[in-house]
Structures are given as C-alpha cells and as structure tokens.
Amino acid sequence: MAEVVIIHGAFHELWGPFRLWVRWTPSVLDGLWNARVPVQDVSLSRLQERSQVAFWGDLVRPEPRSADRQPGDDGTDDGTVGPTPDLADLLDGHPAVAGVDGAGLDALVQQVARDTNARSMELLARYVLDPDMKSRVHERLERHLDADTRVVVAHSLGTVIAYQVLCTRPDLQVDLITLGSPLGDRAMVFDTLEPAPVDGRGVWPAAVRRWTNVAAEGDLATAACPRLADRFGERVEDHLVFNGRHAHNVEPYLNSAPTGAALADALGLPRRS
Template sequence: MSSVVMIHGAFHELWGPFRLWTRWTPSVLDGLWVAGVSMRDVSLPRLQDASVVAFWGDLVRPEPRTPDQLAAETTAGEPPDAVADLVEGVGSTQGPGGTDLDALVHQVAKDTNARSMELLAQYVLDPDVRAKVHERLERHLTPDTRVVVAHSLGTVIAYQVLCTRPDLEVDLITLGSPLGDPNMVFPLLQPAPVDGKGVWPAAVKRWTNVAAEGDLATAACPRLAEAFGDRVEDHLVFNGRHAHNAEPYLNSVPTGAALADALGLERRC
C-alpha cells in the first residue's frame, strides 16, 4: 500500500496514472533534495513503492465529434480559431512596458483557468462524475497512507473526500488550490462552511498549503488559513511563467519540507 497518494487537477485527460507518476516523481525528488533531505535515504525505486497517482482524467475525456457534428459546425460558420482568439486576447492584455511573451503567458493562464472552472462545474453539478472521481481517490486511501499531495482541482476533490474519512490520519499538501475562492468554490464545498469558515477535514492532522505568485487559481484566496483556520500552514513560492504547473510546486522547498516531515525523513537545517 502507498504512503504517498497524489491527485491531479485539470488538463490530464490525455494521460494516465503511470505517465503522470513518471512526470511528477522527479520533481518530488527535487523537492525533497532542496528541502535538505539526504538523498541516500530516498531512491526512485523506494519512492515508486511508496507513492501512487490517483488518476481520474479519463473520466472527463471528451468524446470525439462525429463527421455530421463537424459538418454542422462548418455550415453554421467558421469554427473557432484558437490561435486567432489567443492572438486577439494577447492584444487586449498588452500593456505599457509589457512584452508580447508576458502577454501571451497571461492569456494562456486565463484560458487554462477558464478550462479548470469548466471541469469544476462538471465535477460539482454531475453527481455521477463526482462519485466516480471520489472513488479513484478512495481506492488508494488506506491506514498506510501518510500524506495526500493534491494539485489544483485535485485539492477540492481531496478535501471533500478527506472530510468523510475520520478513520484516517494523514498530512495534506495542497498546491495551487482554489479551495478558498469565495465565488466559485468555497460556498459549494461539502461539508458546507460553518459561520464563514471551512470545516477542518476529519482525516487531516497537518495541512500545508502552497500558492505561487501569479497563479490565477489561488488569486482569490492564496492563504487558505483565512478560509479554514490558522491550523493551515500557508506558503508563497515563485513558479515563474509556469505559475500553476504542478512540477515547480512539487520541487519547491515548502512542498519538499512538508513531504519529508510527513514521511519522517530527516532534513538538514
């Protein structure tokens, strides 16, 4: 059984649990290293035995459009040109002193966040999808689980599942989390907030939250302690132009330190 359970957010519909584990694990190791863990105590085979990705992207992978549907779209008018829309968006975001690359990155981030909100709506409004997604995480949660590492929309999933598991005692690490968003997420959580504060998840003994400068997913509430109480340990990191990507979150010092502590790995001061 795995002591480290990782769960992803949006934009992984075309991958799978093994591909994602392969992508994320080097960043997990980098995070432990930068946090001061002696890598003699950690190896790829050991981490492979100890960790798993709770994958749910295939549940929301879109079905292909039929030839008739494509023909109908063409008849109705030119299909949307994603590149043209992106260029137009860049033009609207270009400001004095800004570079075209900065504007492009900002527009991509906006589009990415919009798609994340679409998947959030599907997860919240479709009870069948929600139940299937929860089961993907539930199947990996055992008494051997010591830490859950969740990214983006995965933090919402992890939170709601861990609220229902008082039989567990785990650390929770949330990365790029929209949980505190006062409009799109926080009011819709189950269990519902009480007196303006989110319920502490029953399975969690320690909660570390990491937000990044410029991450639109965390912009509304980067400090989750404001929404869920002072027990949440908040950290701010710099992920450059990859503000919401999982990998720079995973290889940051706060993430590596929290993971090391959860696993009982000694860190150099």
C-alpha cells in the first residue's frame, strides 16, 4: 500500500483518483523542493510510486434529472452540489474582467469565494447528516490505510473525513497534514465531530503521531479558526501561508514550504539547512 495518502475535499466529483494523482503529485514535489529537500533524493516517479489518492467524489456526483436538462443547471436547487473550478484560473485573462482594476477583481474573487464556501458547507451538512454517506466516504479512505502508511495529507472537507477516520485507528501511527481545514469551526464542524470534543477540546486522533496544519491568508474555510492548536491542543503545529487569489486551492497548499517540510519529515527525507 501507499506511504502517502492524499484525500480531497469538495468539488472533485467530475474527476477521479488517477486524474487528481497525476495533477497533484507535481505540486507535492514542488513542496518538497520548497522545503529544501535535495532534488537527487526524490523524483516525481518515485513520489508517485509511494502515493495514492483516496477518492470519494463519485459518491456525491449528481444524477441527471432529465434529458432536457438545461446547460448550466448543476442541480444545486435540489440539494446537490455541483463542481466549482478554481475561480482565479477562470478570471485570469477573461475578457469580461479585462477592464477591471486589481481591487475590483479581488472583490469579485472574494464574492465567488464566499459563494463557493457556502456550497462547500452544503456538502458538509450532507456528510454530517447522512450516516450512510459518511460510512461510504470513510471506507474510501480506510481502504488505503495500512501499516505502510506514513502520512495522510488532507484538504478542506477531506480534513474532517481524515480526522474522524484516524480517531478510530489506534493500530496505525501516521503523520497528519491538514490543508485549508474547517475543523476548528464550532458552528459547522467542531461540535459535530465524532468522537465529540471533551470540555471544549478536540480528541487527539488515535493514529496520529504528528499533526501539521496549514492555513492560507484569506481562506474562508479556515477563517473561523485558522489555528487548530486552539481546538486540539498545542501538539498541533500551525503554519500560515499566502496562496494569493487561490486561497483555498489545494495546489498552492501542496507546494508550500510548511507542507513540504512536514511531508519530508514523515518520509525521512533530508533537508538542507
């Protein structure tokens, strides 16, 4: 089995584990480079041999309602959540925003980021309230975990999934890297966790020996509590990074130096001082 297991968040239902694995592992390699891992000690092919993506997006992919469904109707009006591409990628060079100044573009990005975050919360609510869905999603991560697993890298809603699964696996000893995590949000996530927090403090996951949390400036998913040490104790190592207009995008998180350093340590890779 894989030494590195990556679990995604919301809005990947139109892709699959191999597409995400091919797309994300170069960013993981960039993170190792940013963490000053000598390039001769790691390669993309070797990294890909050691990693897998725990994919659950197909479990929430909406079914078509009818043959005459209109273009752009993504099903959100009936409780399903359609995919959302990276907004900043869409807007870069788009003729509709060609005349908009930097402040105006930032405002537009922030507004759609708020809309995207709201849709992420809808999917989170489905996950929390539907025991069957939660069980099937958890199984997708469980199938990748065994004694060979050294680190779990989780993004967004994937951090909620990873946390709850790792709480049930005292037989494992892994590092956990959480990226853009809403775990500290009391209203939406923290108070719904299983196992439940004790006296306002989250339970330390039984499988986790080291926990690194990375939050980006301006990431709405982390806004309620960017420092997870405030919820789960000082053993959590918190880092703040800058992802620009891609605040919640997984790839800038993966290629950041704190993520790369945590991954290098988990894999025993040397880093230049």
